[in-house]
Amino acid sequence: MNKIFELPLYPYARHADQDAATPARRRVVVIGAGPVGLAAAIDLGMQGIEVVVIDDNDKVSFGSRAICFAKRTLEIADRLGLGAPLVEKGVQWNVGKVFFDTRKVYEFNLLPEDGHRRPAFINLQQYYIEDHLVARLRALEAEGAPVSIRGGSRVSAIEDHADHVALTVSTPEGPYVLEADWVIACDGANSPTRQAMGLDFVGRVFEDNFLIADVIMDAEFPTERWFWFDPPFNRGQSALLHKQPDGVWRIDLQLGWDIDKDHEKKPENVIPRLKAMLGDDVDFSLEWVSIYTFQCRRMEKFRHNRVIFAGDSAHQVSPFGARGANSGLQDVDNLCWKLALVIKGAAPDSLLDSYDAERIHGADENILNSSRSTDFITPKSEISRVFRDAVLDLSEHHAFARPLVNSGRLSMPCRYDTSGLNGVDALPGGPDRTRPGAPCPDAPVGNGFLLDHLRQGFTLLGLNTDVADVNAGGIAARALPLRASGALVQRYLGGAESAVYLIRPDQHVAARWAAFDATAVRAALRRATGQA
Amino acid sequence: MDLILTPNLQKADDAYAALLAAHDGLTKAQSDALNARLILILINHIGDPQVLTQALEAAKPRA
Incomplete structure (x- = not known):
């Protein structure tokens, strides 16, 4: 332990x-x-x-x-x-594999x-x-x-x-x-x-139980996310295998709704389930077992x-x-x-x-995405299971079905598109991914990275143009003039020659322009801080 | 684009017969699975979300 x-x-x-x-x-x-x-x-x-x-x-x-x-x-x-x-300390991974019954039907790379x-x-x-x-x-x-x-x-x-x-x-x-x-x-x-x-x-209760186990083992499994729909070792249900540091593996086994939790949590009932999944010849020990249900x-x-x-x-x-x-x-x-x-x-x-x-x-x-994943993983009706299985069957042979396979849509940062704090988007040709409300994507700058420079207060990023500090009601935006090259061009300039970005302390874009105008920046800074 | 709800099949009887033939000898479960695969293949072919919305509307049971 x-x-x-x-x-x-x-x-x-x-x-x-x-x-x-x-x-x-x-x-x-x-x-x-x-x-x-x-x-x-x-x-x-x-x-x-x-x-x-x-x-x-x-x-x-x-x-x-x-x-x-x-x-x-x-x-x-x-x-x-x-x-x-x-x-x-963490384990890095990029590859996810999806299995249906005994077949690998789909593989993704982040x-x-x-x-x-x-x-x-x-x-x-x-x-x-x-x-x-x-x-x-x-x-x-x-x-x-x-x-x-x-x-x-x-x-x-x-x-x-x-x-x-x-x-x-x-x-x-x-x-x-x-x-x-x-x-x-x-x-x-x-x-x-x-x-x-x-x-x-308030929200939706999902009628399902998942056994989660942290298992310590010396296993040959690669550092990948493996997800099973309806595997032989857990019929009609799903399973997940994922690697953690220290030789600890996370296993999630779907159990269904009508179960006796205390019974299922006992090691003498957990171990046979894990042996069925991992094989009889894998030595493992249990670090932690829990059963969870969830709501959205x-x-x-x-x-x-x-x-x-x-x-x-x-x-x-x-x-x-x-x-x-x-x-x-x-x-x-x-x-x-x-x-x-x-x-x-x-x-x-x-x-x-x-x-x-x-x-x-x-x-x-997040609720929308995770509810949809849950509906795919645990079909709520006979017909939804028929469609789910049809997607999995097709995904083995046809690329079009693979985006429909939903074993979890992995967390991406939120864009605050409709926020009242957003100022103008006055950068013709500017990339969509850095529009006001978006989190700033990282990019190499000198020997480090852009986000290293966005760690204190508001920043006024000037790309291929002069910028100066701006103050609005005692709140400052610190000027950060940079020559843009490489990823910085692609992620922040797009088709524009130059750009000025007002960036919030949480590294989200507040407003952007093609050139520096102190009055316009001050107005956006006031707006982004609730002063206007 | 709008959903086509006027006759659009060159040989309507042939198309209908081909649909039935695809289900020949299948159990109810196999037929349901085939229908599901067919629907998924066709909605991907259509692609246009507006046409799909109109198709879902047209297919609804009528009160």
Whole structure:
């Protein structure tokens, strides 16, 4: 058993706030020390905002849980200062194979585009992500950033007082009241915060169960994603095999709806299923077994005055497509620069409503994609199974059917096409992929990469043209003049000779022009920060 | 482009007979699978989403 599960990383310790005569007031309280909550604390802490993370546990998550992390997540991790160790530890993969019955019917290659610092995907157990996030948060704390984490502490009541939020925090030594200007609830799909506030969480329940097992084995399987529809070892159901670091393999076996979960989870019932899949001669040991069901749903609104929901607490998807943790980190990326500007008084608090608009758009896209994958993997009627099997049959012989095979549409970063923060698209001939609202694609620049230069505040990228710093109401856009060549031309200029891009702190394009005009940039900067 | 709902087959009886012949000797399950494959092949051939929408509408059971 991996010792990382057992090590208390942030054990409960009494804090002076527990003995305060009147409740202490903190700028931001983050509820939940999962990947989303920890990333939020790091992002705000790096911007000098005081953050207290509260979690009822004191360890990383048990079992692999989220394992596929997309390029966009790694780019966000780079911005937060921990991309490199994640990529170094993670397993990179590009090839996926799809089997139907006993035949391989289809194979895909993610064919990563050249000129990006980060790969399309890595596989890494959630507990490693959390471990690295805690280490990063501790390092920031040691450098003097106003971030801290309180383990063994559970928020047991929450009261909105319009200009602040009062939290009752239960500890092994009794409860205390802690006030916060802002609360970010990152306490997962069953969010106690959401329940305590009586907020809705509606959507579709999928009547299915999946056995997930982390198996340690020395096996010959290649570093590929293998997905089976209706295999002999799991008739009428699906199966997934995916490699993780440390010789750990993730196996997902669909079990169907009407099962006895406790019975199926027992090793004496799990092991024969795995032997049927892997063969009798493969030696393996079980690290972790769980059975999950899922829903596709979201809250109607993610922002409730001073309590803001992020990650699974706000939206839940099926696991097909790796859209859970990846979208939670996009929530953080979207929220934290806005919240920091509001807290610093540089932007009106209505800027936070754009978090709602943009990330609800993202959640809806993820729910749509993951629901469709689930409908393909688990046909809901006789006729949908007939069509599903017909697609799989045809895909073996005819290329046209392969795009219809849906074993998960892998997470891509969201484009905020209709966002009210977007300014003009005034770059005739500019590439579609870098239109306002789009996340900036990486590109080589000098000995490094473009995204290395987009890690602090707003950037005004000038390609083959002069640009100067622009200020709007105390918010600056820093000039970044570059000579464009190679991928930069292809991804940012297209048919244009020169370009000026206003880029948000979360590396999404706010507006673009063919030439620099300070007045136009100032207007776009005001718009992108909710000042107009 | 619009869905063609006027006669468009050179030899209507031959086309109909070929469709039935394709199902000769098949079980109900095999026939259902063949129909599904045929529909998928044809919708890919059509390609145009507007024509597909019109076809789905035209094929709906009438109240």
